[in-house]
Amino acid sequence: MHLPDKLKKLLSGLEYILLLVVILLIWTIMEKRGSLNTVIMPAPSKILETFVKLVRSGQLWNNLLVSLVRVLKGYLIAASLGIVLGILIGLFRHLNRLTDLLIQIIKPIPPIAWIPLVILWFGIGEEGKVFLIFLGGFFTILINVVDGIRQTDRKLIEVSRSMETPFLKHVALLVIPHSAPNIFTGLRVGLSSCWMCVVAAELVSSTTGLGYMIMNARQFGQTDVVIVGMLTIGVLGKVMDSLLKVVEKAVIRWV
Amino acid sequence: MEKNEFIKVEHVSRTFEEKEGPLKVLDDVSFSMEKGELTCLLGASGCGKSTLLRAIAGLDTGHEGTVTIGGKPVLKPEKTRGIVFQEHRLFPWLTVEQNVAFALNGVDKKEKKQLVQKYIDLVDLTGFEKTYPRNLSGGMAQRAGIARALVNQPETILLDEPFGALDAFTKIAMQEELKKIQKRSGVTTIVVTHDIEEAVFLADKIIILSARPGRIKRIVEVTLPEPRDRNSDEFTRIKRDIYGEFFE
Numbered sequence: 001m002h003l004p005d006k007l008k009k010l011l012s013g014l015e016y017i018l019l020l021v022v023i024l025l026i027w028t029i030m031e032k033r034g035s036l037n038t039v040i041m042p043a044p045s046k047i048l049e050t051f052v053k054l055v056r057s058g059q060l061w062n063n064l065l066v067s068l069v070r071v072l073k074g075y076l077i078a079a080s081l082g083i084v085l086g087i088l089i090g091l092f093r094h095l096n097r098l099t100d101l102l103i104q105i106i107k108p109i110p111p112i113a114w115i116p117l118v119i120l121w122f123g124i125g126e127e128g129k130v131f132l133i134f135l136g137g138f139f140t141i142l143i144n145v146v147d148g149i150r151q152t153d154r155k156l157i158e159v160s161r162s163m164e165t166p167f168l169k170h171v172a173l174l175v176i177p178h179s180a181p182n183i184f185t186g187l188r189v190g191l192s193s194c195w196m197c198v199v200a201a202e203l204v205s206s207t208t209g210l211g212y213m214i215m216n217a218r219q220f221g222q223t224d225v226v227i228v229g230m231l232t233i234g235v236l237g238k239v240m241d242s243l244l245k246v247v248e249k250a251v252i253r254w255v
Numbered sequence: 256m257e258k259n260e261f262i263k264v265e266h267v268s269r270t271f272e273e274k275e276g277p278l279k280v281l282d283d284v285s286f287s288m289e290k291g292e293l294t295c296l297l298g299a300s301g302c303g304k305s306t307l308l309r310a311i312a313g314l315d316t317g318h319e320g321t322v323t324i325g326g327k328p329v330l331k332p333e334k335t336r337g338i339v340f341q342e343h344r345l346f347p348w349l350t351v352e353q354n355v356a357f358a359l360n361g362v363d364k365k366e367k368k369q370l371v372q373k374y375i376d377l378v379d380l381t382g383f384e385k386t387y388p389r390n391l392s393g394g395m396a397q398r399a400g401i402a403r404a405l406v407n408q409p410e411t412i413l414l415d416e417p418f419g420a421l422d423a424f425t426k427i428a429m430q431e432e433l434k435k436i437q438k439r440s441g442v443t444t445i446v447v448t449h450d451i452e453e454a455v456f457l458a459d460k461i462i463i464l465s466a467r468p469g470r471i472k473r474i475v476e477v478t479l480p481e482p483r484d485r486n487s488d489e490f491t492r493i494k495r496d497i498y499g500e501f502f503e
């Protein structure tokens with residue numbers, strides 16, 4: 001009989017969503033009892049209604065797409081540059097010493113603090129936003145990759161050395177696979193910070209995107225739209241992270 | 256070059272600079288080996304066996320004295336010397352086949368495939384070509400490591416306690432396997448071990464090292480007929496003799 005197994009699965013599935021359901025329940029009850037100021041905190045039902053409306057009008061989809069494309073552009077640049085530079089810095093001790101201090105100083109500056117400079121440099125066009133998103137992901141990815149490369153197992157390096165392995169093969173078959181878990185950690189954390197930066201980037205004065213949708217709705221006191229926008233960002237971030245996890249599992253098959 | 260001096264270890268000493276002061280691990284070790292010979296380095300844990308083997312491999316060059324192989328001083332690792340480490344050191348992300356193939360450079364695809372298969376068959380891992388190291392038993396992983404060290408057809412193979420982590424049954428089977436492979440290929444072999452019986456079974460020559468700092472205590476030539484019978488009187492006598500070097 002597989003019933004107990006199935007039951008277990010069902011129960012752990014329920015456990016996974018339990019907290020969310022409870023919060024929604026309390027939220028609804030509070031609204032029904034009139035103890036919620038619906039101007040600043042609309043009820044779940046109202047949010048759902050607004051969500052459907054925004055989906056129907058295409059407004060949500062359009063803004064989402066715009067934000068998504070921006071994130072992907074910034075992220076792809078951050079990921080490719082982060083990985084390539086990370087590998088080089090991780091491999092060559094001198095390059096590491098040369099760049100370390102600069103990276104350590106620039107890394108803690110939050111992307112938002114770059115906004116004034118970005119406006120001066122890029123104006124209010126698309127490039128500035130992509131650049132901010134890039135900044136959001138780049139350092140996280142870079143640092144994780146460098147760490148991973150530098151931690152390459154000395155014992156395996158000896159094996160490779162004892163076989164006089166050509167450098168490129170050494171990098172491709174030992175150094176990179178060994179740091180694959182770190183690279184993926186960087187890619188995942190980096191993606192989530194890129195995604196967080198999209199709102200900041202769309203503050204740079206934008207007339208499209210989820211960030212814009214939220215800021216614009218705030219001006220008109222449409223808290224329901226604000227919350228729909230926020231939740232969309234949250235859910236999409238989670239979906240993207242899950243997708244990357246799937247890719248990671250498919251790539252790192254050996255553990 | 257004289258016949259009996261393919262590998263020459265001359266006055267090798269090694270001191271590690273530790274925080275607590277210098278630690279002398281090897282003290283004036285000298286010996287030589289013929290081509291095709293199997294020598295065991297026998298000694299207690301910590302006496303510097305791995306350190307000596309690393310010097311011969313060219314992985315460690317911080318020692319005094321010289322190591323020459325085939326008339327050439329050893330200054331760095333070379334692919335003419337296969338190494339089997341104390342731990343199997345397979346790459347977890349490569350299958351058995353890929354791990355063995357990793358040792359081959361500049362060999363064309365077809366030849367590579369043949370060589371890899373030949374050595375996988377030789378160590379009895381046929382059927383496990385596509386297996387990842389995590390799915391191998393300790394003995395199988397060690398055998399894959401041996402195949403990887405042999406696939407380059409090196410002149411010399413250096414094994415550091417290759418069977419130390421195995422159970423008694425697997426160990427005996429592997430010792431017989433190694434002996435067969437070594438006799439068939441004629442590869443000059445050094446096996447580090449702290450197992451007296453293993454040394455007597457495998458070696459043409461046993462180099463007994465004293466406790467730290469490792470010095471050569473005695474060199475025993477083993478001339479037992481092949482195949483060696485672990486239970487023969489002569490085998491037991493040599494074992495007892497060597498045993499006496501460690502425990503008075």
Ligand SMILES: Nc1ncnc2c1ncn2[C@@H]1O[C@H](COP(=O)(O)OP(=O)(O)OP(=O)(O)O)[C@@H](O)[C@H]1O
Pocket residue numbers: 271278280298299300301302303304305306307449
């Ligand atoms: N790189 C190193 N730095 C400092 N000390 C070292 C280093 N390598 C080895 N030692 C020390 O040298 C001594 C001998 O080590 P070695 O690994 O050669 O022993 P061993 O005979 O192989 O022992 P075992 O049978 O346990 O493997 C030990 O005390 C060890 O701590």
Ligand SMILES: [Mg+2]
Pocket residue numbers: 304305306341415416
């Ligand atoms: Mg050792």
